[in-house]
Amino acid sequence: MTEVSMAKDAVPAAGEPLVVLDNVNKHFGALHVLQDIDLTIARGEVVVVIGPSGSGKSTLCRAINRLEPIDSGRITLDGKPLPAEGRELAKLRADVGMVFQSFNLFAHKTVLQNVTLGQVKVRKKDKAAAETSARALLDRVGVGNQADKYPAQLSGGQQQRVAIARALAMEPKVMLFDEPTSALDPEMINEVLEVMQQLARDGMTMVVVTHEMGFARSAANRVVFMADGQIVEETTPDQFFTNPRSDRAKDFLSKILHH
Amino acid sequence: MDIISDYDTQILDAFWVTVKLTLLSGLFSLIWGTLLAAMRVSPVPLMRGFGAVYVNVIRNVPLTVIIVFCSLALADVFGVTMGAQGNFDALYFRLAVLGLSAYTAAFVCEALRSGINTVPVGQAEAARAIGLSFTQVLTIIVLPQAFRSVVGPLTNVLIALTKNTTVAAAIGVAEAALLMKEMIENEAQLLLISAIFALGFIVLTLPTGLFLGWVGKKVAVKR
Numbered sequence: 388m389t390e391v392s393m394a395k396d397a398v399p400a401a402g403e404p405l406v407v408l409d410n411v412n413k414h415f416g417a418l419h420v421l422q423d424i425d426l427t428i429a430r431g432e433v434v435v436v437i438g439p440s441g442s443g444k445s446t447l448c449r450a451i452n453r454l455e456p457i458d459s460g461r462i463t464l465d466g467k468p469l470p471a472e473g474r475e476l477a478k479l480r481a482d483v484g485m486v487f488q489s490f491n492l493f494a495h496k497t498v499l500q501n502v503t504l505g506q507v508k509v510r511k512k513d514k515a516a517a518e519t520s521a522r523a524l525l526d527r528v529g530v531g532n533q534a535d536k537y538p539a540q541l542s543g544g545q546q547q548r549v550a551i552a553r554a555l556a557m558e559p560k561v562m563l564f565d566e567p568t569s570a571l572d573p574e575m576i577n578e579v580l581e582v583m584q585q586l587a588r589d590g591m592t593m594v595v596v597t598h599e600m601g602f603a604r605s606a607a608n609r610v611v612f613m614a615d616g617q618i619v620e621e622t623t624p625d626q627f628f629t630n631p632r633s634d635r636a637k638d639f640l641s642k643i644l645h646h
Numbered sequence: 647m648d649i650i651s652d653y654d655t656q657i658l659d660a661f662w663v664t665v666k667l668t669l670l671s672g673l674f675s676l677i678w679g680t681l682l683a684a685m686r687v688s689p690v691p692l693m694r695g696f697g698a699v700y701v702n703v704i705r706n707v708p709l710t711v712i713i714v715f716c717s718l719a720l721a722d723v724f725g726v727t728m729g730a731q732g733n734f735d736a737l738y739f740r741l742a743v744l745g746l747s748a749y750t751a752a753f754v755c756e757a758l759r760s761g762i763n764t765v766p767v768g769q770a771e772a773a774r775a776i777g778l779s780f781t782q783v784l785t786i787i788v789l790p791q792a793f794r795s796v797v798g799p800l801t802n803v804l805i806a807l808t809k810n811t812t813v814a815a816a817i818g819v820a821e822a823a824l825l826m827k828e829m830i831e832n833e834a835q836l837l838l839i840s841a842i843f844a845l846g847f848i849v850l851t852l853p854t855g856l857f858l859g860w861v862g863k864k865v866a867v868k869r
Contacts, residue, residue, distance in 0.1 A: 452775060454771055454774065454775065472689075473779075474779065477774070477777045477778065477779050478777060479777075480774060480775055480776070480777045481776060481777025482777075483775070484775075485772070485775035485776075487768060487771070487772060489766075489768050491766075491768035491769060491771060491772035492772070493769060493772070493773070493787055494769065494791060494867045494868065494869050495790055495791050495794065495867050504776070504786070505776035505777060505778070508778060508782055508786065509776060509777040509778060537868060539868035539869055540868075550772075553772075553776065554775075554776070557776055557777065
């Protein structure tokens with residue numbers, strides 16, 4: 388990962404590929420929101436996707452578990468192509484953890500029920516085993532004492548950590564984070580980022596769409612910079628932040644880093 | 647006040663039929679209305695189409711026409727017996743329940759569908775993201791939240807249903823309105839009789855409304 392010469396394909400994915408996007412295209416009406424996206428994410432890799440708003444980075448993230456269907460191209464997870472709809476797709480989604488910008492905890496369920504639901508209904512675990520692992524996960528993300536509360540009673544940071552626990556409870560192969568800290572008050576961002584840092588250190592495969600440049604620098608194996616529906620630059624965090632090659636990336640960084 | 651003592655058991659019996667009509671039709675229309683709402687939000691175009699046509703036809707036909715259709719067409723022409731061989735009281739009671747349920751279900755469906763629209767789309771996305779199937783997303787995540795937000799509108803539907811049971815008099819079901827008609831013909835105390843029956847319905851619907859209003863507040867989903 389040291390020899391970096393071209394903007395694209397600069398960093399070969401280390402290890403075996405887990406998520407592969409091959410020539411993926413998507414339109415929202417006239418807007419070509421994903422343009423010929425090729426991206427390979429290796430097992431255990433942390434890929435941070437950054438870019439200006441409207442660049443397609445959230446759509447990219449959501450396409451990986453088919454919350455956004457794509458128009459053309461191929462996405463494979465662990466060697467298998469994404470199924471179109473139905474039971475097969477549901478099974479695949481269970482293997483892909485997703486954390487949303489707006490948390491999306493089930494509002495009518497307690498924190499504990501949020502984390503046990505998928506284990507019981509999808510993984511068919513018995514309730515006691517699901518609760519044991521749910522409590523362990525809630526402890527791990529630091530909200531173990533909130534288990535019996537409802538989401539609306541928690542702060543944003545706590546809710547997002549519960550959402551991470553809910554996704555982890557499915558024992559996913561890869562975790563997708565769609566701007567997980569964008570809806571948080573500034574003082575709550577760090578508690579969520581710390582959980583994500585720990586997850587990255589534990590070897591979880593992660594795709595993180597974020598504006599947190601500090602997190603990108605410290606936790607990412609690779610930074611993918613998107614603009615106008617294209618991957619403009621794909622490199623190590625060091626390389627990207629100290630010596631971006633594309634003008635678009637230079638422009639973006641100058642706007643967010645120097646003030 | 648002779649009239650009350652003369653008719654006391656009859657009045658109670660008649661209102662008991664009203665209550666039975668209301669409860670049974672309420673139950674069946676809740677089930678059928680929920681299924682219709684599920685069809686109207688389903689990804690299968692045929693189901694969506696059926697749900698939309700059903701609701702828009704049934705909702706716009708007068709209840710009297712539906713009840714009389716149940717009696718004349720289903721029972722008299724097609725010989726539907728609804729499991730009540732020879733027992734005409736039971737037959738017409740069941741036909742009335744059928745007609746009331748079919749009619750009320752359209753309103754339950756639309757109330758529930760508006761409730762489904764109040765559930766943020768992120769709830770369903772998060773549910774799909776952990777691998778729940780369409781049916782599971784609907785029954786575990788979306789409908790429970792939808793129901794909690796439409797207790798008020800469903801209460802209105804139930805109160806309307808309670809009063810709509812009077813249409814069953816059109817096919818001779820011995821509920822409150824039929825007795826009222828009979829009493830008005832036999833006795834010369836129009837105002838008193840009207841007042842008795844008006845009061846009877848208020849006794850049924852007012853506590854229902856208050857109770858369900860309390861339930862609605864209690865189960866509301868906090869976001």
